[in-house]
Amino acid sequence: MGVILLTGIGSVVIAVIISFLLFLGSIFILVGSIGLVRFPDIYCRLHAATKGATLGMMSIMLASIIFFYVAGLGFSARNLLVIVFIMLTNPVGAHMIAKASYHYDVELWTGSISDEWGGQ
Amino acid sequence: MTGIVPSLVLDICLGIVSLALLFCLYRIIVGPSAADRAVAADTMGVGVMAAISLYSLRLGTTEYLSAVLVIAILGFVGLVIVAKFIYGGDIIDRYR
Numbered sequence: 001m002g003v004i005l006l007t008g009i010g011s012v013v014i015a016v017i018i019s020f021l022l023f024l025g026s027i028f029i030l031v032g033s034i035g036l037v038r039f040p041d042i043y044c045r046l047h048a049a050t051k052g053a054t055l056g057m058m059s060i061m062l063a064s065i066i067f068f069y070v071a072g073l074g075f076s077a078r079n080l081l082v083i084v085f086i087m088l089t090n091p092v093g094a095h096m097i098a099k100a101s102y103h104y105d106v107e108l109w110t111g112s113i114s115d116e117w118g119g120q
Numbered sequence: 121m122t123g124i125v126p127s128l129v130l131d132i133c134l135g136i137v138s139l140a141l142l143f144c145l146y147r148i149i150v151g152p153s154a155a156d157r158a159v160a161a162d163t164m165g166v167g168v169m170a171a172i173s174l175y176s177l178r179l180g181t182t183e184y185l186s187a188v189l190v191i192a193i194l195g196f197v198g199l200v201i202v203a204k205f206i207y208g209g210d211i212i213d214r215y216r
Binding site for chain 2: 011014015018019022023025026027029030032033034036037042045046049050053054056057060061063064067068070071073076078079081082085086089090092093094096097099100101103104106
């Protein structure tokens with residue numbers, strides 16, 4: 001695959017798109033981590049951390065695909081594989097952790113208004 | 121090749137991801153239950169993946185992407201194993 005040479009306004013547009021996706025992904029990961037620190041119990045923390053990390057990682061990987069394609073290194077299928085893998089496995093892991101911690105009687109936050117497994 | 125994106129952008133993104141890793145480390149240290157620590161470790165794995173990816177963008181090489189994929193797989197397997205361990209006190213199911 002040949003090197004794609006972009007000059008002038010095209011390279012600026014590509015740089016703006018890649019930079020926007022990178023900033024978006026980094027800020028999503030940061031917001032997920034802040035939620036991990038500040039939320040009151042394990043279930044809220046799972047919600048924040050899983051969603052933020054998944055979306056942020058997908059955005060960064062998309063920026064990486066565009067970068068390597070424009071740089072002439074070909075279409076990097078490993079980045080696409082990481083996107084698919086993250087999208088499949090992160091919610092599964094979060095559900096398993098939530099079910100396990102409920103089974104282990106980790107207490108809900110006192111402000112929780114619904115506990116359907118506990119019949120309330 | 122490395123001049124497509126200004127390196128200042130990559131530096132700022134690496135700083136943001138490093139701050140996120142520090143927050144995850146805080147939750148690993150003070151987390152009240154084992155599940156908190158497992159979730160924080162998984163999120164920290166995602167942050168490390170993002171940092172490696174940003175660094176490979178900065179160097180302009182695709183050689184580090186295999187490391188990203190391996191960390192993704194190992195993080196998921198580790199999370200599932202910790203969940204199974206919390207759930208039953210055992211990693212491999214026993215009959216009866």
